[in-house]
Amino acid sequence: MGWTMNIIDKVIGLVSPRRAYERKTYRDALRHYDAASMDRLSSDWQPAYGTAEQLATGSRDIIRGRARAAEMNSDLAESAVIALLRNVIGAGIVPQAKVRNRSGKLNSELNKKIEKAWAKWAEPENADIRGISSFYELQEMALRRMVYDGEILVNKTSQGSYLPLSIQLIEAENIGAVSITHGKNNIINGVEVTEHGRPVAYHVSQTDPMGLRSFDTVRLTTEQAFLLFKPKRPSQIRGVSLLALVLRRIHDIDEYMDADLIAARVAACFSVFVTSQNSGRQAALLPRDKKGRPNITMAPGMVRHLSPGESIEFADPKRNAGTASEYSATQTRRIASGLGMSADIVARNISGNFSAARQNLLEDQKTFRQVQKFVIRHFCMPIWKAFIDALYLAGELPSDYLANKDKYQEVAWLAPGWSWIDPVKEVNANKEAIKSGLTTLEDVCAASGRDWEEVLEQRKLEQDKAKELGVLLDYSSELQPLTMGDDDTTKEGADG
Known part of the structure; x- marks a missing residue:
């Protein structure tokens, strides 16, 4: 051909x-691709050319300001963010020290000592440079600001605590907007980067609580501070509000619902207008209020005779409540999907059947776990490492710490879990999974936000107390002590 x-x-x-x-x-x-066509139907479809910073520099501040306006005034935006915070942070993502001794076993004594020191440091008077928020409240605040503002600068300062460590959260507008050359490095929107785009420092302006900004800037190295944001492109250096994709839709639905509310209020007023074809002679005979306006009253079942030439017209604001409800539900679904969540959890409206609700919840949990991993890796871990360093400087760790930092900084983070939808089925499934070796008690407990060691310790306390009081606890299984026989007996038991 x-x-x-x-x-x-x-x-x-x-x-x-x-x-x-x-x-x-x-x-x-x-x-060519249909998506690249430039015809009558796609003439208003503007392509986005340039690096991430080129595209975001002119829009970042406006988006952040509008996102903050939504935070203050939009119940829908706040509902979505609260759902995220409630499921990702909850009461806090808690660390468990996992230092091991030379034999590879957990050093329980040292781990308890570290966790006790952490519990003291995590209180507001130590963790927060301002002395206002606990570490777990700082977790929530950092994630909230990352969602609304797109970023938050976390400064690890040596002031404000009995240990040489406190956390200072610096808001996005304090990061300088300048883009200049700084020696071999470049400063792009206040972030100093190498030729490969690796951040080495942040240039921060000083402001007071009322927002009065100083022209002097402070250079914070990446050893002192880190910028918490979710990059979407390799060339991205600063964050953009995570609500940017849905912010316009949130504003539109808020405006629509306000307009519908006004229409409902007008309809509820049942306004009546009296029109007349005559001159003002008859109107002059009507009773008037203090401001000189005709005073016409209406009462239930009242029959009023009008003067010749007068007629009554009723205000009829066209309003379809069903349309408003359908529009709201559709837009809420689109907003929720743009944030990676279901409309059920954003609007707190479980309207589907059990299977659909369960599937939505499972998908939402995938989103929440992903964000939990991000917060642990990029917020919790840098602070934990700085905390362990501070413990060493305070003389609370062995002298070989500097040579074995990785060993002493080992930690597991216990994030909040979720309640079971069908407890009977899920408990039985977990029991079988533990028996078959497909999972562990630690994993099962962590999925519900609990510490497996604390569960066993509490269970032992309950068993001992029940035995002391002569109460029979209905446990499906009891812990049996291990008994060792001779080799033949042991082998026979293993084979049999």
């Missing part, structure tokens, strides 16, 4: 070169 078309093209070219050119042009036009 290609050879035949070439012959045809050549013949047309000999007869009419212009027609041959047009033929080739139209054929080439059919070979």
Whole structure:
């Protein structure tokens, strides 16, 4: 076919070169992606060219300001963010020290000592440079600001605590907006980066609580501070509000619902207008209020005779409540999906059947786990490492710490879990999974936000107390002590 078309093209070219050119042009036009077409229907579809910072620099501040306005005034935006905070942070993501001794076993004594020191440091008077928020409240605040503002700068300062460590959260507008060359590095929107785009420092302006900003800036190295944000492109250096994708839709639905509310209020007022074809002579005879306006009253079942030439008209604001409800539900679903959540959890409205609700919850939990991992990796871990360093500087850790930092900084983070939808089925499934070795008690407890060691310790206390009081606890299984026989007996038991 290609050879035949070439012959045809050549013949047309000999007869009419212009027609041959047009033929080739139209054929080439059919070979591009539909998404790249520039026709009447796509003329207002503007492509986004440039690096992440080129595209975001002119919009970042406006988006952040509008997101904060939504935080203050939009119940829908706040409901979505609260759902995220409630499921990701909850009462707090709690660390468990996992230092091991030379034999590879957990060093229980040292781990308890570290966790006790952490519990003291995590209180507001130590964790927060302002002395207002606990570490777990700082977790929530940092994630909230990352969602609304797109970023938050976390400064690890040596002031404000009995240990040489406190946390200072610095808001996005304090990061300088300058983009200049700084030695071999470049400063792009206040972030100093290497030629490969690796951050090495943040240039921060000083402001008081009322927002009065100093022209002097402070250079905070990445050893002192880190910028918490969720990059979407390799060239992205600063964050953009995570609500940017749905912010316009949130504003539109808020405006729509306000307009519908006004229409409902007008309809509830049942406004009546009296019109007259006569001059003002009859109107002058009507009783009037203190401001001189005609005073006409209405009462249930009242029959009022009008003067000749007068008639009554009723205000009829066109309003369809069903349309408003459908529009609200549709837009809420789109907003929720843009944030990676279901509309059920955003609007707190479980309207589907059990299977649909369960599937939505499972998908939501995937989103929450992903965010939990992000918070642990990029917020909790840098602070934990700084805390362990501070413990060493305070003389609370062994002298070999500097040579074995990784060993002493081992930690597991216990994030909040979720309640079971069908407890009977899920408990039985977990029991079988533990028996078959597919999971562990630690994993099962962690999924519900509990410490497996604390569960066992509490269970032992309950068993001992029940035995002391002569109460029988209805446990499905009891812990049995291990008894060791001779080798033959042990082998026989293993084989049998």
